[in-house]
Ligand code: AMP
């Protein structure tokens with residue numbers, strides 16, 4: 001059994017980007033990582049742009065300017081101004097080559113065709129210089145950059161239609177357990193509506209990864225080996241739920257050994273998620289997650305996400321960690337490290353009720369995990385604790 005930090009560093013050490021890449025239209029690149037740096041094909045902005053509604057003027061040594069017309073956003077005109085002349089101009093419009101400042105309309109008084117400027121002017125004020133955001137032929141986005149809405153819009157603003165990205169990892173989910181049924185089946189004694197398929201498929205989708213295949217296995221060695229064999233045909237990553245503990249009907253470890261999967265680690269000194277397994281066969285990774293839903297998700301967030309991010313071509317070290325005060329006292333004599341479902345509100349964190357690994361209810365309300373290192377703690381309200389921020393969290 002290894003420590004939490006050791007397990008995480010083994011995940012990071014063993015993961016590197018997939019080698020294959022593909023060129024895709026930017027509309028298909030949400031959550032993908034760039035496989036090469038992007039070169040800017042144009043200056044941004046590509047012309048001197050007004051950043052204000054006001055007047056573009058050719059400075060002279062009096063406060064009065066003669067208004068010679070207007071340039072609005074999108075106009076291609078380039079009126080010639082002599083010192084002492086100006087044009088009405090609007091945000092985003094092309095500043096005439098002969099203008100050397102833009103003055104906000106609020107700082108002027110207009111009388112017919114004469115503009116009086118009531119404030120000192122400095123050269124090039126309120127003008128976005130050519131290339132001030134990005135210079136043509138520079139490399140504004142590096143290899144490995146993950147593309148979110150802002151990144152895709154940035155590429156579009158450069159006129160870029162497609163980019164080279166790492167291909168998406170192929171993930172197969174395997175759910176083990178004789179007790180598992182779906183909501184369209186009759187709930188009889190001993191059966192449960194299984195939820196880990198939804199949990200994992202959706203948590204993957206939030207990372208921009210569509211699950212390739214979802215398989216179910218009965219609790220027998222033969223069935224477990226069969227689904228695993230099938231998964232190894234195509235998957236880059238196999239995520240298994242349940243059957244990895246030490247019960248008489250837990251066959252995942254035996255099946256993995258049988259298929260010569262190399263064990264990188266098995267069992268972590270943590271709660272929830274002690275019987276976590278991470279292994280490798282050729283270039284394929286296997287994560288076997290304990291079946292209790294809160295253990296499954298906790299291990300997914302803490303260990304699996306960084307693996308996924310790195311396979312996708314990114315540089316993740318795991319969930320963002322911050323130090324935040326507790327809203328209450330907290331005492332524990334648990335020898336293992338704890339990941340506790342928690343809620344950050346008003347810059348303080350509260351450990352939620354109903355922490356048992358079989359319970360999803362607290363996870364459904366959590367936006368963070370409080371991390372308590374091994375050997376227990378006795379903390380007072382206001383004490384700082386290490387908190388892992390869950391993905392897609394908007395703090396309130
Ligand atoms: P296991 O890790 O197979 O020993 O399962 C531990 C607990 O998790 C048991 O109570 C299982 O019924 C439950 N469990 C296993 N798989 C799932 C699943 N797919 N959805 C919800 N609960 C599950």
Ligand code: MG
Pocket residue numbers: 176177178219242243249250291
């Ligand atoms: Mg089971």
